[in-house]
Amino acid sequence: MWLDPKNPQLNHNGELHHLLSLDGLPASILWQILDTAKSFAGVTEREVKKVPLLRGKAVFNLFFEPSTRTRTTFEIAAKRLSADVINLAINISSQTKGETVLDTVANLAAMQADMFIVRHAASGAPYLIAKHVAPEIHVVNAGDGRHAHPTQGLLDMFTIRHYKHDFTQLRVAIVGDILHSRVARSQIQALSSLGCPEIRVIAPKTLLPSNVESLGVRVYHEMREGLKDVDVVMMLRLQNERMQGALLASAQEFFKYYGLTEDKLELAKPDAIVLHPGPMNRGVEIDSSVADGQQSVILPQVTFGIAIRMAVMSILAGN
Amino acid sequence: MPGKPLPDAEQLLQALVAKMRPEVGPETGLVGIHTGGVWLAERLHKALGLKTPCGALDVSFYRDDYERIGLHRDVKRSDIPFDVEGRPLVLVDDVLYTGRTIRAAMNELFDYGRPQSIRLAALIDRGGRELPIAAQWVGATVEVGAGEGIELKRDERERLSLALYKRSAPDVA
Amino acid sequence: MKIHIRGGRLIDPKNGIDRVQDVYIAAGKIVGIGEAPLGYTANRIIDATELVVCPGLVDLSARLREPGFEYMATLESEMEAAIAGGVTSLACPPDTDPPLDEPGLVEMLKFRAKTLNRARVYPIGALTQSLQGARLTEMAELRDSGCVAFSQADAPLTDHQVLFLAMQYASTFDIPVWLRPQDPALARNGVAHDGQVATRLGLPPIPVCAETAALSIILLLAHETGARVHLCRISSAEGLEMISRAKGQGLPITCDIAIHHVHLSEMDIGYFDPNCRVLPPFRSERDREALRRALAEGTVDAVCSDHTPVDEDAKQLPFSEAEPGTTGLELLLPLTLKWASESGVPLPIALSRITSDAARVLAIDAGHLSIGSPADVCIFDPAGYWKVTPAALKSQGKNTPFIGYEVCGKVSYTIIDGQVVYEAATASSRR
Numbered sequence: 012m013w014l015d016p017k018n019p020q021l022n023h024n025g026e027l028h029h030l031l032s033l034d035g036l037p038a039s040i041l042w043q044i045l046d047t048a049k050s051f052a053g054v055t056e057r058e059v060k061k062v063p064l065l066r067g068k069a070v071f072n073l074f075f076e077p078s079t080r081t082r083t084t085f086e087i088a089a090k091r092l093s094a095d096v097i098n099l100a101i102n103i104s105s106q107t108k109g110e111t112v113l114d115t116v117a118n119l120a121a122m123q124a125d126m127f128i129v130r131h132a133a134s135g136a137p138y139l140i141a142k143h144v145a146p147e148i149h150v151v152n153a154g155d156g157r158h159a160h161p162t163q164g165l166l167d168m169f170t171i172r173h174y175k176h177d178f179t180q181l182r183v184a185i186v187g188d189i190l191h192s193r194v195a196r197s198q199i200q201a202l203s204s205l206g207c208p209e210i211r212v213i214a215p216k217t218l219l220p221s222n223v224e225s226l227g228v229r230v231y232h233e234m235r236e237g238l239k240d241v242d243v244v245m246m247l248r249l250q251n252e253r254m255q256g257a258l259l260a261s262a263q264e265f266f267k268y269y270g271l272t273e274d275k276l277e278l279a280k281p282d283a284i285v286l287h288p289g290p291m292n293r294g295v296e297i298d299s300s301v302a303d304g305q306q307s308v309i310l311p312q313v314t315f316g317i318a319i320r321m322a323v324m325s326i327l328a329g330n
Numbered sequence: 331m332p333g334k335p336l337p338d339a340e341q342l343l344q345a346l347v348a349k350m351r352p353e354v355g356p357e358t359g360l361v362g363i364h365t366g367g368v369w370l371a372e373r374l375h376k377a378l379g380l381k382t383p384c385g386a387l388d389v390s391f392y393r394d395d396y397e398r399i400g401l402h403r404d405v406k407r408s409d410i411p412f413d414v415e416g417r418p419l420v421l422v423d424d425v426l427y428t429g430r431t432i433r434a435a436m437n438e439l440f441d442y443g444r445p446q447s448i449r450l451a452a453l454i455d456r457g458g459r460e461l462p463i464a465a466q467w468v469g470a471t472v473e474v475g476a477g478e479g480i481e482l483k484r485d486e487r488e489r490l491s492l493a494l495y496k497r498s499a500p501d502v503a
Numbered sequence: 504m505k506i507h508i509r510g511g512r513l514i515d516p517k518n519g520i521d522r523v524q525d526v527y528i529a530a531g532k533i534v535g536i537g538e539a540p541l542g543y544t545a546n547r548i549i550d551a552t553e554l555v556v557c558p559g560l561v562d563l564s565a566r567l568r569e570p571g572f573e574y575m576a577t578l579e580s581e582m583e584a585a586i587a588g589g590v591t592s593l594a595c596p597p598d599t600d601p602p603l604d605e606p607g608l609v610e611m612l613k614f615r616a617k618t619l620n621r622a623r624v625y626p627i628g629a630l631t632q633s634l635q636g637a638r639l640t641e642m643a644e645l646r647d648s649g650c651v652a653f654s655q656a657d658a659p660l661t662d663h664q665v666l667f668l669a670m671q672y673a674s675t676f677d678i679p680v681w682l683r684p685q686d687p688a689l690a691r692n693g694v695a696h697d698g699q700v701a702t703r704l705g706l707p708p709i710p711v712c713a714e715t716a717a718l719s720i721i722l723l724l725a726h727e728t729g730a731r732v733h734l735c736r737i738s739s740a741e742g743l744e745m746i747s748r749a750k751g752q753g754l755p756i757t758c759d760i761a762i763h764h765v766h767l768s769e770m771d772i773g774y775f776d777p778n779c780r781v782l783p784p785f786r787s788e789r790d791r792e793a794l795r796r797a798l799a800e801g802t803v804d805a806v807c808s809d810h811t812p813v814d815e816d817a818k819q820l821p822f823s824e825a826e827p828g829t830t831g832l833e834l835l836l837p838l839t840l841k842w843a844s845e846s847g848v849p850l851p852i853a854l855s856r857i858t859s860d861a862a863r864v865l866a867i868d869a870g871h872l873s874i875g876s877p878a879d880v881c882i883f884d885p886a887g888y889w890k891v892t893p894a895a896l897k898s899q900g901k902n903t904p905f906i907g908y909e910v911c912g913k914v915s916y917t918i919i920d921g922q923v924v925y926e927a928a929t930a931s932s933r934r
Contacts, residue, residue, distance in 0.1 A: 062441070111819065133821030133822070134706050138774050221697045225702060325391070
């Protein structure tokens with residue numbers, strides 16, 4: 012299998028062979044996924060939510076890091092495409108016994124896998140797997156370290172498009188722990204590819220990577236300033252373990268200055284929508300009244316997530 | 331190119347309307363297959379004065395050539411704006427060829443419910459069936475070479491016409 | 504054995520020689536330059552026409568992986584790599600398993616190396632017991648068994664008092680202390696330069712201040728204790744600037760950089776290439792330019808391979824989990840030549856950074872071809888192109904980001920103590 016070393020996600024026809032990151036993907040492929048997902052969204056509204064596309068294909072959910080939610084949405088998506096789904100929670104201890112990621116993958120590939128959905132705590136792990144699997148196997152990154160979570164980024168784009176239609180007029184704010192967030196990286200890359208003219212990140216300096224401007228964003232440390240006149244507010248999850256180190260003083264202080272509350276949301280445009288990748292920490296990054304409020308599209312995000320994953324899997328398996 | 335020119339699509343459509351009118355009741359649901367079939371279904375719907383709104387199918391998710399050629403670019407959204415359960419349906423397509431598209435469409439329809447019946451209307455039947463499928467109503471039967479395809483076009487005034495094109499790879503119609 | 508090296512371009516930076524001149528070897532020593540001593544008859548004549556004849560290379564850091572990591576490499580395999588790379592003297596860091604913190608271990612290593620009759624091995628002893636950063640090693644004893652300096656290798660030394668005392672103690676015996684400046688806390692969990700690539704790829708960062716903060720402490724303590732300090736593997740422009748200033752103020756310090764840092768930057772990580780996982784990390788293009796300049800100007804005393812063979816299993820892992828390091832003994836010469844030709848640095852200056860300057864840092868009598876000195880010679884073809892492939896490397900470690908590179912500079916002969924220990928398969932010689 013010839014894969015472009017500069018962009019190992021694409022095959023020689025420039026088609027998507029693996030989905031590892033949104034970084035470096037041509038906008039046409041992003042649009043193709045979003046358009047296809049729109050059709051799948053229709054399927055998910057039907058009585059029979061299943062199509063026969065991936066009949067006979069084996070999709071392996073390969074989770075080196077536990078995540079019930081993401082694994083479940085991939086599983087539902089694969090099943091709605093009529094694929095056989097095998098869930099594998101890789102015991103981290105078997106890894107420490109000397110079995111490497113590649114050993115595990117080689118074993119599974121021998122079980123006639125067609126697709127690997129990979130979640131790993133280390134940035135770049137799906138690249139390593141993609142580089143070493145047999146050419147007919149497709150790899151989907153379901154979140155790797157701080158690097159990327161492309162299907163989450165795509166479903167967020169699908170959600171924004173659903174409510175706002177056009178990216179070229181949007182002002183979007185991403186709020187919270189950008190530094191450790193694979194979601195934020197994928198969102199930023201997708202928004203820039205799709206032509207969003209103004210992407211803001213709002214966070215204290217300890218939760219921003221250095222050179223974050225090089226990703227093409229405007230930096231705000233003051234949330235009220237950053238939310239002014241935005242069309243979309245994308246909240247990030249603040250992992251509990253971040254509270255233990257010296258990144259932040261306390262959950263209370265974080266909520267006071269960077270938590271999304273109704274009065275802060277009033278600074279955004281009146282029709283602004285609020286996204287969150289879940290699971291939410293109510294009272295830490297988002298107030299319940301906002302999470303459950305009129306402007307929240309957090310539940311539709313989950314539904315759209317299935318359509319996006321169906322689109323990604325069906326495009327990959329067909330290429 | 332065959333010696334005989336292709337028939338006029340608008341005339342065929344009128345012929346189809348005439349044949350269908352006595353046999354299609356007002357409760358019938360018309361379902362066009364993307365893209366040409368949807369244009370035809372809209373025209374037939376108007377001409378036949380049906381009450382049930384028109385449906386549209388993109389059968390990409392049901393095609394049997396996915397293994398060979400992958401998912402079609404530009405998949406349209408299927409939209410059946412009525413309850414399929416217990417309803418007489420008419421599938422509408424522009425060109426009937428191998429029958430594989432119709433097979434895919436029927437599979438998809440059954441995922442919406444159990445219709446009372448499904449009948450088929452096609453503007454052109456070019457023969458070459460690979461499945462036991464026949465249309466109730468056909469505008470015309472036309473013979474073309476295996477290397478050619480017939481394509482329905484619609485201009486800006488929504489007038490329909492037929493055109494020949496070279497088939498790059500064998501596909502189903 | 505008397506060897507007459509005929510017709511080569513002799514470059515001996517220390518003695519200021521760069522001209523076509525014959526070299527005469529007898530009884531393991533250089534006995535004549537330009538003209539043979541009276542009554543000299545060679546047993547062997549090496550035709551060095553169109554080749555460069557220079558002192559055998561001195562590599563300031565090469566991990567031989569013994570004892571403890573024989574699955575990664577062995578003394579045999581790495582000594583073969585050394586001579587194939589023209590390296591005749593090398594210093595090996597103490598991070599073996601167990602670390603080089605006892606005279607017995609050092610003697611064993613020296614003995615093993617000697618029986619192989621290959622490159623000369625100069626062990627760097629562990630600065631603290633088990634490299635744990637708490638208790639000092641028996642530095643005087645270790646020196647007597649062959650250690651030329653003391654170092655923590657890449658192990659952290661968090662306690663500044665221990666560092667202070669270690670430097671005081673070493674300076675008591677006038678033994679140099681080699682330190683790679685990196686603040687362990689500022690570099691915690693980090694795997695890549697804190698720059699745009701780490702930001703884009705979501706790799707935990709190692710900021711430049713991890714280097715400069717450690718450097719400032721080391722420089723202050725060096726000033727305070729009067730210890731002879733050698734700074735290893737400087738990676739940043741800021742770090743170089745501090746060293747340059749300290750040198751200007753007369754502090755007796757030296758420093759080196761690794762040859763791969765001369766050529767690569769964070770950009771080369773691409774999509775998580777584990778071969779680009781090195782310590783210190785590849786930094787920005789700007790840092791790389793500063794390193795190249797400082798190496799030419801002499802702020803950087805020497806360049807080394809920082810040879811670190813790593814086995815496939817430890818390297819073919821997600822970037823942050825991959826074992827850091829790159830194999831390099833065989834690439835030190837060609838990559839130094841590449842830098843020289845790209846930067847317009849004269850060959851004698853370039854070669855001095857891997858011969859006489861490195862020997863000066865080590866304080867050993869090597870890296871020159873003076874009459875009467877040991878005949879450690881490297882003869883190479885400056886126009887000999889070769890492609891870096893796993894098969895072309897003698898080292899057991901095939902881990903290098905330079906795989907696939909076409910490099911120029913092929914060793915034809917390596918002579919140690921007047922013995923031809925390496926001879927390229929294609930080299931011609933007349934007897």
